[in-house]
Amino acid sequence: MPDLVLHAVGLAKAFAAPAGPLPVLVDVSLEVYAGESVSIRGSSGSGKTTLLQLLGGLDQPDAGAVQVAGPRGLVEPRTCLGQGVGFVFQNYQLMPELTALENVALAARIAGVPSALASADARELLGLVGLGDRLAHLPASLSGGECQRVALARALINRPVVLLADEPTGNLDERTAEEVMQLLLAIVAARGLALVLVTHSREFAERTDRRLVLSGGVLSPA
């Protein structure tokens, strides 16, 4: 039995609205095991991104709890931001003033890795995602697909156990999206990572081990 690396129980979240609290997640539970890939689909505004942010510790649930695998067992994700969980965002979210190499190394530097070691790791990962010749390029001089590859390398540099990808191909054309998705799934499989993929694409969702749908604030099998 693979290790449990992500465990969410009874998550609920509502946002304040003029007419009163607007519930987005009602009662969401999820278990993800090492090496497993899970896709979550749902209509716009169904709470997919919110769920991903709760799973990654970027936000706190109104009710319920989330735990991810850390070096000493399961811990709250906000206690190991940037390390236990790796994020890939739809808009890449790269620092515009930093080069591809510096963007990737930044995540390691924040985690306390010495500069030289962080740069070496970043160089290796950028080579892995096919950007070995774009190390000194700023995001503005990279294509969307290349930016997403840099973001993928950044998400991997601190050796997370879970990768949370929020519509990573949402801003890309069909061909580039296919390339990025293939790369993402290949790396996840090669490194034995768990993947939670939020996507609108039925096709990409089909490639994951488990497919879920978020609707009415509840997660259910597709």
Next chain:
Amino acid sequence: MPWFLHLALRQLFPPGKRFPAFATVSILGVALGVATLLVVQTVMNGFGEEHRNRIRESFGDCLVLSAQPIARPEELVAQLRRDREVTSATAFAEGPALARRGDFSGVAAVRGIDPTDPAQPARRYIHGGTFDDLDDGRVILGLGLAQQLRVRVGDKVELWSPVMAERAEKGKAPLPAEFEVCAILRTGFTEVDNTAALIPLRRFREIWHLGPRAHGIILRLRTPAQAEAVASRLNVGHPDLVFRPWQDIKRNFLEAIRFEKTMLFFLMFIITLVASFSIGSTLFSAVIRRSREVGVLAALGASQSRILALFGLQGLFIGALGTGLGFLLAWGILCFRDSILGAINAVFGDGDMVASVYQFARVPLHYDAMDFLAAGLFTLLVTTLAGLVPALWAASRKPSEAMRDA
């Protein structure tokens, strides 16, 4: 280099941009504020210093006065010259007189001085003629008095002392003392220039029937700034005399200058504060513009303190560079102050106020390290805070909010 320092430098000075708009405008804003503050302070210091020097040179570092004329001034002068703080001592006498030339007359404050004393302050303020020509038959007149009497160097004037009035009361014919004007004095102090008439002490004693006595002694000190302390010390050994330090002679005037400087500092402080708020708002909008990046940094595990440092450092860099540039700018403006003032006068059609009103050859300056230090520290503090306050707001938000709202 810590990552937040590296990122702060990159965000301020993005690669490939020689003059990034945000950094350039912010640094120039700070530099202008600092330069304005320092130029005003340094010029005000210069005016104050120049006035203080003139007071000292016109009245001496310390005046020794007495309720009665000093009976044996030469002895006292010799005794005071032996004091370690006194560099020169010279007796004087003074009294009012009516100055007259033809149909023009004016009130003169006649002072009898030792014309052979090389330390006579009047030597520095001779506007026409020669100080060394002063002898028993000659007088040096203040510029204002000379204009009032319509006299120039070489003209004759009569001085009528109160002693002459006493002679008239006794039925004796009062004869005025006649002098040839040998020089014109221009100190810049209106009250001195409008009334001063300098004659040799020996002649004064004759006219005023003073005998060997004198009205006071002018002291020059080794450390003029210590005049108050020296005066207090000397007073102890001479209870019948009053030692008045130069700071005391024109206390109200000096206080006015000091108050003027304080008020200008206060006004400049407000201007700098307003400029700081503008920098603060620029930094605030920059932080808001980077709100999504703040969220990403938090998602990558950056602590609040590091995010604060990232933006605080940017404020600090802007402050440090702006202050450095402000120092240079202030120095440049002060170096070319006369040309700048000349250009301003030419544009507005004003005359040379510095020469005509203040009677300074050029705009006076006095650099005070404390002013530079205070302006630098204040600016650094304000710009750092201007970066920290919006960063505190940004860093305190949840990463999800920061990323969503940007």
